[in-house]
Amino acid sequence: MKRSISVTIVVAAALFLAARLFSPFDPEPPAVQQPTEAVPAGDAAFLALAVPFIGRWEGKRNCAYFDPVGVATIGFGHTRTVTAADVRNRVCWSDARIERLLAEEIMEYRGRLRPYFTAETLRDRLPVRRDVAYTSLAFNVGWSGAGKSTAVRRLNDGDIRGGCKAIGWWNKAGGRVVQGLVNRRAEEVGLCLADL
Numbered sequence: 001m002k003r004s005i006s007v008t009i010v011v012a013a014a015l016f017l018a019a020r021l022f023s024p025f026d027p028e029p030p031a032v033q034q035p036t037e038a039v040p041a042g043d044a045a046f047l048a049l050a051v052p053f054i055g056r057w058e059g060k061r062n063c064a065y066f067d068p069v070g071v072a073t074i075g076f077g078h079t080r081t082v083t084a085a086d087v088r089n090r091v092c093w094s095d096a097r098i099e100r101l102l103a104e105e106i107m108e109y110r111g112r113l114r115p116y117f118t119a120e121t122l123r124d125r126l127p128v129r130r131d132v133a134y135t136s137l138a139f140n141v142g143w144s145g146a147g148k149s150t151a152v153r154r155l156n157d158g159d160i161r162g163g164c165k166a167i168g169w170w171n172k173a174g175g176r177v178v179q180g181l182v183n184r185r186a187e188e189v190g191l192c193l194a195d196l
Contacts, residue, residue, distance in 0.1 A: 042128070043107070050106050050132045051099060053191070054139050057184045058102075063092040076102045106135060113138040116147030118156045125155055130164070133192035137167050140184065164192035 058076040064086035067073045072082040074091070075098035082091075113135060114122065126134070134155075138146035146152065149170070155163030168189045171181040 045128050046110070046131055046135075047103050047106065049128060050110075050135060051103050053132055053187075054106055054136050055099070055102055057136070057140070057187075060095075060098060062095065062098060063090055074098070076105075078102075078105065106139060109139045109143055110135045112143035113147055113152075116143075116152050116156075120158075121156050125158075125160055127195045129191045129194045130160075133164070133167060133188040136184075136188050136191075137170060140181075141170055160196060161193065164189050164196075167192055 055076050060076050061074065064072060064074045064082050066084075066087055067077075067079075071079050072084050072087050073079050074082045074086065074093060078098075078101055110131070117126065134146065134152070137149075137151065149166065151163050151166035151169075153163075154160075154166055168185040171177050171185050173181060
């Protein structure tokens with residue numbers, strides 16, 4: 001009887017250890033030391049709207065995969081730190097890690113788009129919802145394409161309505177209109193116009 005209990009304990013411990021060692025889930029990285037100052041209120045309000053809005057359009061996959069052109073990808077389309085080995089080993093990340101990464105990437109796109117706006121636009125024409133709409137466009141088409149677009153040019157000229165409507169023109173892929181892009185652009189335009 002004692003021997004069967006000992007064997008059961010050893011087997012259970014071995015199974016637990018094997019599950020921990022060979023789990024496809026990538027453990028959370030160590031906690032990063034947070035800066036002492038809080039996230040600026042404008043950035044916090046921006047991220048509170050931008051992360052779910054952009055994330056919904058990008059689609060989320062917790063486990064690494066190859067995208068349609070063969071690039072190793074995870075989360076909301078993240079490719080920078082994912083490898084083919086991650087796909088082969090079925091590496092998966094937690095929702096929290098994926099959303100944190102999305103927030104960082106959104107802030108990067110927002111920061112790269114901002115130099116295309118005039119000081120007056122940054123000060124007076126970019127309330128949070130409009131900021132999210134333009135950042136969502138940049139996240140989807142690239143900050144250079146968005147920054148050099150008629151949408152930004154019109155906004156900089158003070159034509160807020162015209163700038164917002166021009167966001168809707170980015171609805172093609174491969175030279176043809178794509179319904180998913182039509183839908184995304186319609187929501188971005190609606191968000192952009194919300195504060196008029």
